[in-house]
Amino acid sequence: MSSRRPRSWQSSSASRITDEQINDLVSKLQAVLPEARIRRSDRVSAAKVLQETCNYIRSLHREVDDLSERLSELLASTESSSAQAAIIRSLLM
Amino acid sequence: MTISNGDGDSAAKDGRRERKRKRRAEPSLVKWKTEGEQKTYSSKLIEALRRVRRSSATGAASAATDHSRSRAVREAADRALAAAARGRTRWSRAILCGRTLKRRVLPRAGRPKPVGPARAAERSKPPALKTKARVLGRLVPGCRKLPLPSLLEEVSDYIAALEMQIRAMSVIAEALSAVGGAPSPAQTEGPM
Numbered sequence: 658m659s660s661r662r663p664r665s666w667q668s669s670s671a672s673r674i675t676d677e678q679i680n681d682l683v684s685k686l687q688a689v690l691p692e693a694r695i696r697r698s699d700r701v702s703a704a705k706v707l708q709e710t711c712n713y714i715r716s717l718h719r720e721v722d723d724l725s726e727r728l729s730e731l732l733a734s735t736e737s738s739s740a741q742a743a744i745i746r747s748l749l750m
Numbered sequence: 751m752t753i754s755n756g757d758g759d760s761a762a763k764d765g766r767r768e769r770k771r772k773r774r775a776e777p778s779l780v781k782w783k784t785e786g787e788q789k790t791y792s793s794k795l796i797e798a799l800r801r802v803r804r805s806s807a808t809g810a811a812s813a814a815t816d817h818s819r820s821r822a823v824r825e826a827a828d829r830a831l832a833a834a835a836r837g838r839t840r841w842s843r844a845i846l847c848g849r850t851l852k853r854r855v856l857p858r859a860g861r862p863k864p865v866g867p868a869r870a871a872e873r874s875k876p877p878a879l880k881t882k883a884r885v886l887g888r889l890v891p892g893c894r895k896l897p898l899p900s901l902l903e904e905v906s907d908y909i910a911a912l913e914m915q916i917r918a919m920s921v922i923a924e925a926l927s928a929v930g931g932a933p934s935p936a937q938t939e940g941p942m
Binding site for chain 2: 707731
């Protein structure tokens with residue numbers, strides 16, 4: 658009967674996700690955030706943690722973008738492949 | 751049947767059992783912090799960067815704008831990162847399947863909410879959390895329609911992977927800029 662429904666529905670109706678489960682997962686996520694490593698207070702609400710996570714992921718994306726810009730410039734400038742071979746050697750050692 | 755010690759056999763079986771358990775359990779976040787994983791990723795990334803450099807050099811050099819080049823670098827880095835995840839997480843599979851999935855705006859016409867007296871009692875997630883979770887799902891590739899528990903697992907793995915990506919890319923950038931300035935062949939950076 659409900660076999661055709663997408664899974665995202667069945668999860669909310671079949672397995673009730675309790676608040677406790679959510680809080681548990683959110684606290685685990687909070688442990689990954691850089692700020693939370695310093696202060697671990699239980700007063701931080703789940704919504705705040707999610708917000709912080711969004712901001713953190715966005716800042717990580719921005720950093721990756723900046724780094725890839727820098728790398729592309731460096732790639733364009735360095736002509737010799739021996740330089741890259743040296744890098745690989747230094748990284749693998 | 752190889753004739754070996756009973757200990758060896760049982761140890762191997764335990765290892766296999768442990769591996770099976772780990773596969774079902776959540777993906778371990780520690781691996782993104784190991785030196786070995788970062789080195790593996792760095793070498794993969796360098797290979798990909800070489801390819802990008804070659805393709806941009808042999809192609810129309812004038813047409814290769816800075817933006818398209820950095821875009822190519824970013825995508826190569828992401829694909830290498832997804833490959834390093836070994837397909838265990840949703841975001842890595844989504845990246846490897848092509849990033850068009852992320853750009854395409856799926857029609858949200860068919861989103862019937864099961865509202866009813868029986869369902870209303872189950873609504874344990876306030877709408878504020880729901881919207882934030884949706885925003886989060888959009889940020890992580892391939893995790894839009896994921897229920898909250900799986901989404902949070904994917905997010906923590908994704909964050910750890912991104913951090914490693916940033917570490918590896920900054921190391922490579924430092925090395926490249928240092929080499930570009932003064933050619934020093936032996937750079938012993940990695941701790942033995």
